[in-house]
Each structure stands twice: as structure tokens, then as C-alpha cells.
Amino acid sequence: MNHQTKVYESIFEMLPSEENPTPLVRLSKLNPRAEFPLYAKLEWMNPFGSVKDRAAWALLRDLESRGELGNGRGLVEPTSGNTGISLAAMARARGHRLLAVVPNKVPLEKKVLLKIAGADLEVVSDELCPAPGLGDGSINLAKTHAKASAKKYAMPNQYENTKNWEAHYETTGPEIWRQTEGKITHLFVTLGTCGTVTGTAKFLREKMPEVKVIAIQPTEGHDVPGLRNVSQLGVSKLFDASLVDDILEVDFQLAYTRAMDLCQNEGLLAGPSSGLVFSGALEIVARDRQGFGVMIFPDNIFKYTSNMIKHIPGLDSGTQP
Amino acid sequence: MANYSHPEVLVETDWVKQNLHKPGIRLVEIDVDTKSYDAGHIPGAVGFNWQTQLQDQVRRDIISKEAFEKLLGDAGISPDHTVILYGDNNNWFAAYGFWLFKIYGHKDVRLMNGGRIKWLNESDKELTAERPKIVPTQYRASGPDLSLRALLPEVLRRQPGQTCNLVDVRSPDEFTGKVIAPPGMTETAQRGGHIPGAKSVPWSTAVGSDGTFKSADELQKIYFQEKGVDPMKDTVAYCRIGERSSHTWFVLKYLLGLNNVKNYDGSWTEYGSIVGAPIEKN
Numbered sequence: 001m002n003h004q005t006k007v008y009e010s011i012f013e014m015l016p017s018e019e020n021p022t023p024l025v026r027l028s029k030l031n032p033r034a035e036f037p038l039y040a041k042l043e044w045m046n047p048f049g050s051v052k053d054r055a056a057w058a059l060l061r062d063l064e065s066r067g068e069l070g071n072g073r074g075l076v077e078p079t080s081g082n083t084g085i086s087l088a089a090m091a092r093a094r095g096h097r098l099l100a101v102v103p104n105k106v107p108l109e110k111k112v113l114l115k116i117a118g119a120d121l122e123v124v125s126d127e128l129c130p131a132p133g134l135g136d137g138s139i140n141l142a143k144t145h146a147k148a149s150a151k152k153y154a155m156p157n158q159y160e161n162t163k164n165w166e167a168h169y170e171t172t173g174p175e176i177w178r179q180t181e182g183k184i185t186h187l188f189v190t191l192g193t194c195g196t197v198t199g200t201a202k203f204l205r206e207k208m209p210e211v212k213v214i215a216i217q218p219t220e221g222h223d224v225p226g227l228r229n230v231s232q233l234g235v236s237k238l239f240d241a242s243l244v245d246d247i248l249e250v251d252f253q254l255a256y257t258r259a260m261d262l263c264q265n266e267g268l269l270a271g272p273s274s275g276l277v278f279s280g281a282l283e284i285v286a287r288d289r290q291g292f293g294v295m296i297f298p299d300n301i302f303k304y305t306s307n308m309i310k311h312i313p314g315l316d317s318g319t320q321p
Numbered sequence: 322m323a324n325y326s327h328p329e330v331l332v333e334t335d336w337v338k339q340n341l342h343k344p345g346i347r348l349v350e351i352d353v354d355t356k357s358y359d360a361g362h363i364p365g366a367v368g369f370n371w372q373t374q375l376q377d378q379v380r381r382d383i384i385s386k387e388a389f390e391k392l393l394g395d396a397g398i399s400p401d402h403t404v405i406l407y408g409d410n411n412n413w414f415a416a417y418g419f420w421l422f423k424i425y426g427h428k429d430v431r432l433m434n435g436g437r438i439k440w441l442n443e444s445d446k447e448l449t450a451e452r453p454k455i456v457p458t459q460y461r462a463s464g465p466d467l468s469l470r471a472l473l474p475e476v477l478r479r480q481p482g483q484t485c486n487l488v489d490v491r492s493p494d495e496f497t498g499k500v501i502a503p504p505g506m507t508e509t510a511q512r513g514g515h516i517p518g519a520k521s522v523p524w525s526t527a528v529g530s531d532g533t534f535k536s537a538d539e540l541q542k543i544y545f546q547e548k549g550v551d552p553m554k555d556t557v558a559y560c561r562i563g564e565r566s567s568h569t570w571f572v573l574k575y576l577l578g579l580n581n582v583k584n585y586d587g588s589w590t591e592y593g594s595i596v597g598a599p600i601e602k603n
């Protein structure tokens with residue numbers, strides 16, 4: 001493995017670490033305050049395409065090291081997005097199968113992507129009129145498989161497994177600390193399983209307790225893939241409120257318009273969750289006026305063309321002869 | 322049990338675990354999406370599909386008495402069995418099944434408090450993907466007891482607030498007409514809103530954070546004091562297709578002991594499509 005020449009014997013050698021961090025790129029046009037530089041951490045530069053590589057690898061390695069996989073036993077996980085893609089591709093490359101349990105409302109292109117990455121797919125009916133706090137159909141179905149067919153399935157459980165946040169404590173946090181030479185004052189992240197915020201914030205707070213951790217969430221009723229509003233956080237056991245200074249609620253439409261801004265002005269082909277993070281970061285830049293911000297950009301725009309068409313008026317005009 | 326009027330119709334998951342293999346007990350999981358049953362169910366439970374096995378497949382109606390007898394006979398259930406029902410979506414469809422069992426006169430049918438979610442999340446409870454071995458029976462039903470069911474003419478005839486309580490158990494957005502049905506649902510209606518005079522008490526008001534029913538004291542406070550349901554009057558519960566309202570029907574009739582409670586299973590998909598029927602919004 002040589003990170004200088006970038007010649008690797010296996011795709012897994014490319015996974016991020018302090019020695020091989022994902023890039024930090026400074027925003028040059030869209031940030032109005034030179035006294036508060038904003039750097040985007042480009043998680044789509046991970047080998048399987050998103051920030052979820054970190055947790056997926058930690059979860060998979062944990063199961064392997066405990067002898068939980070093999071002899072006909074694969075994985076089952078409720079996932080509709082990046083975790084599934086990372087986990088499926090990694091698992092298949094290491095000789096395991098993944099059954100991804102997916103809500104029906106997930107767009108066709110994502111279901112197909114999961115299959116391309118090597119997942120077996122089980123699609124569940126959407127929740128009809130869910131009561132708050134009672135979980136989600138895909139999580140419960142995955143748990144059912146793991147409980148009823150334990151010889152066939154092990155469930156990593158990204159929503160509850162501490163290996164998820166530990167991955168960020170061991171990689172994302174140290175990378176940012178080293179890359180910014182300890183200058184970071186503000187960390188900007190979105191919330192999903194909450195592994196990223198908990199692990200990264202925990203590491204950075206240990207290095208410098210005054211680092212501000214800003215979590216950005218879309219307004220309720222949003223359709224930004226992979227993210228959760230605080231009202232939906234009950235499903236994640238990894239959220240630690242003591243590590244978060246502010247939770248900003250940002251109009252979810254801005255996830256799409258800001259992503260478009262990033263694509264067209266900064267050359268950053270960022271996805272909607274990155275657009276949301278950026279939108280929240282701009283609010284804090286205006287409020288705090290000075291600092292050194294790092295924004296975690298979870299993935300790029302390529303999976304989201306249909307979402308963008310839905311939210312950016314006129315985007316699909318001129319696409320037909 | 323929590324001072325309910327008819328505690329005998331509700332069993333806890335621990336009780337089910339202890340009584341699982343007793344000869345007079347039969348378990349039935351009722352789901353809208355039977356993938357859950359196929360993936361794993363309580364050992365010995367048979368699975369009923371609400372859409373294909375509890376609904377008449379030609380006209381819009383509950384299954385006939387003959388179909389009910391065949392369904393239960395094929396499931397190895399006899400009229401003298403204690404039948405425990407549980408299911409997905411927080412027991413809505415199991416509650417609908419309970420209502421159907423009562424319409425056709427099954428004496429001892431009970432609901433498992435908290436449904437399959439509660440069982441799933443308890444570490445000492447087993448699940449299996451193996452289907453039980455069934456010895457079919459010749460089931461003979463009685464009824465139907467139509468005093469449990471409200472049909473459209475009765476709903477149109479009643480004057481809510483004066484002669485009866487009408488309880489709309491749908492979400493607030495369905496009640497106000499902001500949406501006609503929850504997103505993505507295929508069963509819908511021509512208009513949004515609610516039946517004039519109905520009180521909005523969403524089904525989930527009756528359960529706690531683990532999906533089990535609230536205590537009788539809490540339920541009385543919610544339905545009688547806060548929402549103004551008059552326990553001395555007849556009551557009709559409705560939702561969109563009659564399954565969430567079965568859940569509230571169960572609460573009002575068996576946990577709170579109201580005398581005359583009916584489930585209007587035609588619900589909003591019927592009422593909201595009637596030409597000329599009065600509708601309120603907000």
C-alpha cells in the first residue's frame with residue numbers, strides 16, 4: 001500500500017485513515033466571509049462513494065473478527081442508501097451476501113443501485129400512519145430475519161451498533177484534526193444514524209473542548225435521502241445530545257438549491273445532504289463571523305438526478321428533442 | 322390489568338410466552354404485509370393476510386360466514402379455542418381480525434398487547450420462520466353480529482353530537498382534508514375532510530411509546546374529558562378503510578367498556594366518495 005503513488009493491492013487499502021484522509025477543499029466563491037473559511041470534507045472520495053464507507057467497513061470487520069459470518073451466514077440490514085451500497089459491495093468482495101431491507105418509497109434507481117452493488121433486496125410496504133417512536137418497517141423486518149433465522153443472517157444494525165460512531169472516532173476525527181492542524185472551530189454535520197456526529201465530535205472535543213458542533217437537520221416532512229429530522233431520531237441509539245452545541249433546522253428545499261449552487265459555482269458536485277450542511281454553515285458564518293469551519297459532505301450528486309428534477313424548477317426542460 | 326372494563330381480552334407478551342404450547346391456545350398473526358410473518362413469527366402462529374383473507378375478494382365487504390369458517394378450519398381453530406391475535410402496524414389489522422372474530426361469534430379471542438413489534442424487541446421472545454403443522458377442523462361460526470358494525474345508511478342517519486359520538490381516528494391532516502390518505506396509499510376518496518360532528522382522536526392517542534395500550538385512567542381522561550366522547554351515548558368509530566378504527570373500537574368497547582360501539586368499516590374511502598354527503602374541513 002502506497003498512498004503517494006496510489007497503487008493498491010486491494011480496494012480496501014484505499015479506505016480512509018489519518019494517513020489517507022478524504023480531501024478538505026475550501027469554498028472560494030459562495031462563502032462571503034474570509035475571516036471564517038469553510039472547508040468541505042469530500043466524503044464521496046471514499047472508494048465506495050460516500051461517508052458510509054467508514055461505518056460499513058467497521059461493522060463488517062467487527063462481524064468478521066467475531067466469527068459471525070461465513071458457513072452460509074450473511075448479513076441483513078435495513079438500508080436504502082449509501083450504507084447498503086458500501087456494505088453490499090464490501091461484503092460481496094469478501095465473499096458474503098447482504099440482504100438489504102428497503103422501504104417501498106425508496107426510488108427505483110436506488111433499489112437498482114443496491115442490486116448492482118450486489119445486495120439481495122427485500123422491499124417492505126411503507127408505514128401507513130406510524131405512531132411516533134415505534135420504529136420503522138424496514139428496521140423491524142431486518143430484526144425479524146436476524147432473530148428468526150439467526151443461522152442465515154447477522155445484523156450489523158447501524159442504528160445501534162457503537163462500531164458505527166467508533167469508526168468516525170478513529171478516522172474522521174483524527175483526519176480533520178491533522179488536516180486543519182488543530183485550527184478547526186466549527187464542525188458542521190447532518191444527522192442520520194448519528195454515527196458521524198457522535199464519533200467525530202467526541203474525538204474533536206477531546207482534543208479541543210471548545211470546538212462547536214453544529215448539527216443540521218431538514219424541516220419535518222422532508223425528502224432528503226439519508227437524513228433525519230430530530231422528530232425521527234428515536235430510531236437511532238447513537239445520538240448523544242451532549243456532543244452537539246446547536247441543532248439547526250433548515251428548509252429542506254435549500255438542500256437542493258444549495259447543492260445546485262455548489263455544483264455550479266465551486267466545482268463541487270455535491271449531493272443534497274451536502275447542500276443542507278452548507279446552508280446551515282452559512283447561517284453560523286453570519287452569526288459567529290469568525291472561525292474555521294469543516295463541513296462533512298456525505299456524498300456527491302450523481303445518485304440524485306430524479307430528486308433534483310423534483311425540486312429544481314425547469315431542470316428537466318430542454319432534455320427532450 | 323390497568324383497570325380495564327374487560328381485561329380478559331388483552332394478554333401481555335409474557336403471558337403468551339408462558340402459554341404458547343398449551344393445547345387450548347391458538348395464535349394468529351394478522352398483517353397487511355405478510356412478509357413479516359414469512360420472515361419470522363411466534364412459534365406455532367398461523368398467518369392471515371388482511372387484504373386477501375379477511376376481505377371478500379369480489380365485492381367490498383368482510384368475508385362471508387362460510388369463508389370465515391373455512392379460514393379458521395384450515396388454520397386448525399375450533400370454536401372453543403382461546404385465540405390470541407397479534408400483528409404488524411401496531412395491531413391495527415389484528416384488531417380488525419378481533420372485530421371480525423366477534424362478528425362471527427368466536428367466544429374467546431384476545432389481543433396481544435403491543436403486537437409483533439413488542440415481541441420482536443424483547444430479547445427473551447423467540448421467533449421462527451417455520452410454519453406450524455396444522456390439523457384442520459370443521460369450524461362452525463355463529464352470527465353475524467351486526468350490532469358491532471355501522472353501515473353507511475346508519476352513519477348518514479345519525480346526528481353526531483346529539484344522538485351518538487362519531488370518532489375519527491385518522492391523522493390530523495386526513496381529518497382536516499389537507500390529505501385524503503397517507504402518502505402513497507392506493508385506497509383513497511374523491512374528497513378530503515371529515516364527517517360533520519366527528520371528533521378527531523387519532524388512533525395512536527390510545528397507545529404509549531412501546532405500542533401498548535395506555536391505562537384505563539389515561540384513556541378515560543383522553544376520550545371522555547379531553548375529547549368529549551360521551552360514554553352514555555352510542556359510538557361509531559371510523560378511519561380510512563376500517564382497520565385503524567378497529568383498534569379504537571377495541572379501546573372504547575373493551576378497555577373502557579362503552580355499551581354500544583360500532584366500527585364503520587366503509588370509513589372515509591366510502592363516505593368521502595358519496596355524491597352530496599355533507600363534509601366538514603378543519
